[in-house]
Amino acid sequence: METARILVVDDNPEIREIIQILLMGEGFQIEQAGNGTEALEALEIQEFDLIILDIMMPGMNGYQTCLEIRKKSNAPILFLSAKGQESDKTLGFSSGGDDYLVKPFSYNELVSRAKALIRRYQIYKGKDSFSANVExxxxxxxxxxxxxxxxxxxxxxxxxxxxxxxxxxxxxxxxxxxxxxxxxxxxxxxxxxxxxxxxxxxxxxxxxxxxxxxxxxxxxxxxxxxxxxxxxxxxxxxxxxxx
Incomplete structure (x- = not known):
């Protein structure tokens, strides 16, 4: 199976680097983007199996970036944010996000969420897991x-x-x-x-x-x-x- 590709979008280079090290250790290919514009440019070049997206960024925030990404890709989007209120999560899901992880996060939680989203995305890219009882x-x-x-x-x-x-x-x-x-x-x-x-x-x-x-x-x-x-x-x- 082809190695899953993940796009990490965050204006903080240290956070991007930490996430890259963690996920590369699990065998994933990682690309980085420092803001929403760079993320959209990356999507023009290649496809990704997961997009990890920060919310508080200069220019387009994460919600706005998510809306634009959804015009180009159906890849799962995992929001990563210090904003942990239910209203923040609801806005994230309403923008087209698939999951939401609040900072600070644990290594195990990030890896678990990433693997679950990628696995589900790959399954629904071509495999039928459920028995049919409709026409x-x-x-x-x-x-x-x-x-x-x-x-x-x-x-x-x-x-x-x-x-x-x-x-x-x-x-x-x-x-x-x-x-x-x-x-x-x-x-x-x-x-x-x-x-x-x-x-x-x-x-x-x-x-x-x-x-x-x-x-x-x-x-x-x-x-x-x-x-x-x-x-x-x-x-x-x-x-x-x-x-």
Missing amino acids: TKDSFAGQKKIVYFHDLELDETAETVSIDGKTIELTDTEYAMLHLLVKNRHQIFSAERLYEAVWDESYYYGANNTIMVHIRNLRKKIEKDPKNPELIKTIWGKGYRCD
Whole structure:
């Protein structure tokens, strides 16, 4: 398997160097960027399997940079910030981030989060991990594998989602979450089960808010009326389900 590439974006060169040393020790290829502009320039040159992004940077802050990155890449984004309030995390997820780590962080926590995000991203770049119980059709033209759900078409080969032929831009996490729910329609996924399946790590206090933000963002993109969702339904006290 090709070595995973990580882009570390932080205006503090010492922090970039520390992260690079830690992750290179785990066998990853590391590139550095000192600000949002440099990060976007790096994405024009090559693809990455993970982007570690600071929030407080001169020029474009991390949230703004994340929004611009999402126009170019669906690679997972791990926010790294001293801002640890729930409102900060919510804003990070709403900007298109996949995970959020508060400074100061431990070596084990950084490596664990990075590995989990990369592993999940690589899985959803071409492997089908869940059994199908929705209509699936193989297209001989290009060997596409399409899953149909209401007006949605999930192309499992390209990992894209479209409605009436129009592609819907989803983050890697949003696609993984939707794919899981659609492929297991009628099953109720609690926040804990959904988090552990999509993030591929143990549930922790506060992860429920992470799930809610991602579900809300996903509904904004695929539902005709996000406030009255028909595709992803909330089963109060139990979790979420696609019908």
